[in-house]
Amino acid sequence: MAELLAYCRAGYENDTAAELTAATAQRGAYGYPVLQSDSGYVSFPLYQQEDLHTLANTLAVADTIFPRQLIAVTQTHDALDKQDRITPILETVRDIKEIIGMSGNVLVEYADTEDGKQLAKFCRKFVVPLRQALRGAGLLTKKESDNKPFIHVFFTDFDTCKIGYSLPQSRNPAPMGIHRLKFPSDAPSRSTLKLEEAIVTMLDAHQREQVLRAGGRAVDLGACPGGWTYQLVQREMYVEAVDNGLIADSLMKTGLVGHFAEDGFTYRPEYGRVDLLVCDMIEQPDRVARLMGDWLVKQLADHAIFNLKLPMKKRYDTVVDALTLLTQRMTQAKIAFNLRARHLYHDRDEITVTVVRHE
Incomplete structure (x- = not known):
């Protein structure tokens, strides 16, 4: 057999x-x-x-x-x-x-x-x-x-x-x-494990150094209460945390986080561009894929890590459609990149996508 x-x-x-x-x-x-x-x-x-x-x-x-x-x-x-x-x-x-x-x-x-x-x-x-x-x-x-x-x-x-x-x-x-991770006791939410798993399993050592360099800048769309921001701060990145909700005081006290109570779909980076865009907003997959494409094609961010929330039915087809939309836009813009999408252990009804621009 x-x-x-x-x-x-x-x-x-x-x-x-x-x-x-x-x-x-x-x-x-x-x-x-x-x-x-x-x-x-x-x-x-x-x-x-x-x-x-x-x-x-x-x-x-x-x-x-x-x-x-x-x-x-x-x-x-x-x-x-x-x-x-x-x-x-x-x-x-x-x-x-x-x-x-x-x-x-x-x-x-x-x-x-x-x-x-x-x-x-x-x-x-x-x-x-x-x-x-x-x-x-x-x-x-x-x-x-x-x-x-x-x-x-x-x-x-x-x-x-x-x-x-x-x-x-x-x-x-x-x-x-299965990559089981220990929840950090000082993290503001368990969603932090989703980004940590993506970092350690979907990026190789060179990509982690490239995307998450200390002193780099990142934007976290839909950041409240700061689970994903926490992972970036742990790696000594400056983070623009975008959400109408509050960000954990422990993160604000680090001096590495700026809170912007704005709409994640209209926000633009404080200094024109960032190294990394992360996003865990609860929105339709195609809408999030278009938003990620806007940031990457317009060079507002060099790299991106984001989640696509899945519907109850035709989840594979929905993912393929969203990723095809993003891939086509970046290819047409002549951007060389590596894209991976995984249903991680710490994900539930979502998949995580990494997009790393080639050096």
Whole structure:
């Protein structure tokens, strides 16, 4: 069998399926989605076995929107013997080794749902003897290696698991594709985690230095009470916080924040331009995309990080339409840029977009 497995937020299975259908077709691979509402994952069987490894090489999680992790699944085992789950898994991993060589780690995972979490304790315990067995069979490096393929064992219940692999250039490095962050006790709102996750997972080290340089200037549209402004202040940026609501006193006392009680759609930067524009306003996605395009095309901001709030239906189509609108405008303006859009773990019904202008 050949199956692409995508982890996602529960409730976003249809959107993940639509994206997988489009992304695989763009790469000349075809299949069909199999999903269950609120399951936290989508299975995508492929018509051609040979397409699986091609997709494992070329379809990176970082370049998708809704998948948290992508696994090239080669075998599903059901009705596992509870007295010996390891033997059939070893046999499958031997076959996988013929494709990818030695693996650098094994992850035993489950869906990020209430039902899936019932498997958490079992998975944490099971990975220890499984790792030992794989090493004993010469199927796993003696020390964990992030630069090698990973084996993934995904349990859907105690008797059923899907076994596959991910490659270093394509996978999300976080287990289960989830980057859990600790909420800073002095931050004014939990929305700060959305921007922090975007910074640490969607920007590489060079882009972080380029976009978030100390002493740089930023505008935060819809800033109240200051969750996103907090992240910028932590990086010693000067911030124009735009919102009719109040900004946390702790941020105002830093001397790095100016509060402007104005409309985010008509505000313009105090000194004509800024290095970075951030925006988490609750508005229609196409309207926000047009606003971001205005700032970037008119060179009011060099870079942008913003959220698009999602509707209840046709969320994938809505995102594609909004991002296409923005991309076309910047391309027509002959601006070289890198754009990424991700449904982050700390997002809910929204996606986060980063736009970084090439130097």
